[in-house]
Amino acid sequence: MKIGILTAGSDSPGVNAAIRGFGKAASSLTNVELVGFRDGFSGLVQNRTMDLLTEGLLSGILTEGGTILGTSRQVPFAMEEGEEIVDRTQEAVDSYKQNQLDALVCIGDKSSQLAAYKLSQAGLNIITLPRSAENDVPCTDKCIGFDSAREIATQAIDRLHTTANATHRIMIVELLGNSSGWLTLGAGLAAGADVILIPEIPYHFDVIIEAIQERKKAGRIFSLVTVAEKARPRELVxxxxMAAQKKGGTSEEKEKTFEKIENNYSAQTLLLANRLGSATGIDTHITILGSLVRGGTPTAADRLLATQLAEWSLKLVMDGSFGRMACRKDGAMSSV
Incomplete structure (x- = not known):
């Protein structure tokens, strides 16, 4: 059997552990070849490969961050080529067939799961593994990379907590979280944040200001606020x-305007800082952790999860259970 494997989408810790886990399990079987595609779906479309089992690439990568295969956010059905968006699904199918693959394993984030599903619809035998620092892939208890990202974020917030206390400031820490507040909530609770703002719950400026004013009256002049990058104030929502219901302008024009507002993450965090600083009279600073939480050595929990999911995904391949994502449900290995 010949199996392809790639890592796609945003980076997160623990991916190398998953590659290693799958490769080690595959190498214990007879007549199994493992072909790695470089840089995600781009490598599949362009047929850029490496032989993972014969080149000795799996040794020593369990504790390494990143991915030895490389990754990208490109997806076959909408690949960016200059200023154009091109559908390269057929090239991906051709590469799969040219390499005489029996299955393709994709370790990817939410957008990569969709891309893998589309390839499955195109006739490829696909199995996926969920990985996301934001923990935003549905149908699994936890994604590869989330535990590490939460630990990194918690340590960073701990440090900012001490400097906020020493300098009597409001410290706002912005974290990854396009549609999910798992990272901000988890790290915020673990680090003892005074205010936690997530995308799922629009926030009220007045409520936050009142909470910080109460702390100030009690002699606690500093405050720590954790905010997901796409958390939004209630008034903006x-x-x-209201704008969506108003007449005038095409739906396409409205959609572009809304998208511009939605994607202006930093402006919302800056507005929050300005409002809090002005209302409370407390010096307010912003720290954006961003991709910091995507790198570095994965935690033990992530290494274990990645290895378990990798071994389970190989079982799905060998059983011929294609078009599924390996996952952990209620603490047990499963697939959806």
């Missing part, structure tokens, strides 16, 4: 809802 209501404005966009």
């Amino acid at each position: 209501e404005f966009m809802e």
Whole structure:
């Protein structure tokens, strides 16, 4: 049997552990070849490969961050080529067939799961593993990389907590979280944040200001605020809802305007800082952790999860259970 494997989407810790886990399990079987595609779906489309089992690439990567295969956010059905968006699904199918693959394993984030599903619809035998620093891939208890990202974020917030206390400031820490607040909530709770703002719950400026003012009255002049990059104030959400209902302008024009507002992450965090600083009279600083949480050595929990999911995904391949994602449900290995 010949199996292809790639890592796609945003980076997160623990991916090398998954590659290693799959490769080690595959090498214990007879007549199994493992072909790695470089840089995600781009490597599949362009047929850029490496032989993972004969080149000795799996040794020593369990504790390494990143991915030895490389990754990218490109997806076959909408690949960016200059200023154009091109559908390269057929090239991906051709590469799969040219390499005479029996299955393709994709370790990827939410957008990569969709890309893998589309390839499955195109006739490829696909198995996926969920990985995301934001923990935003549905149908699994936890994604590869989340535990490490939460630990890194917690340590960073701990440090900012001490400097906020020493300098009597409001410290706002912005974390990854496009549609999910798992990372911000988990790290915020673990680090003892005074205010936690997530995308799922629009926030009210007045409520936050009142909470910080109460702390100030009690003699606690500093405050620590953790905010997901796409957390939004209630007033902005209501404005966009009203604008969507108003007549005038095409739906496409409205969609582009809303997208521009939604994607202006830093402006919202800056607005939050300005409002809090002005209302409370406390010096307010912003720290954006961003991709910091995507790198570095994975935690023991992530290494174990990655290895378990990798071994389970190989079982799915050998059983012929294609078009599924290996996952952990209620603490046990499963697939959806």
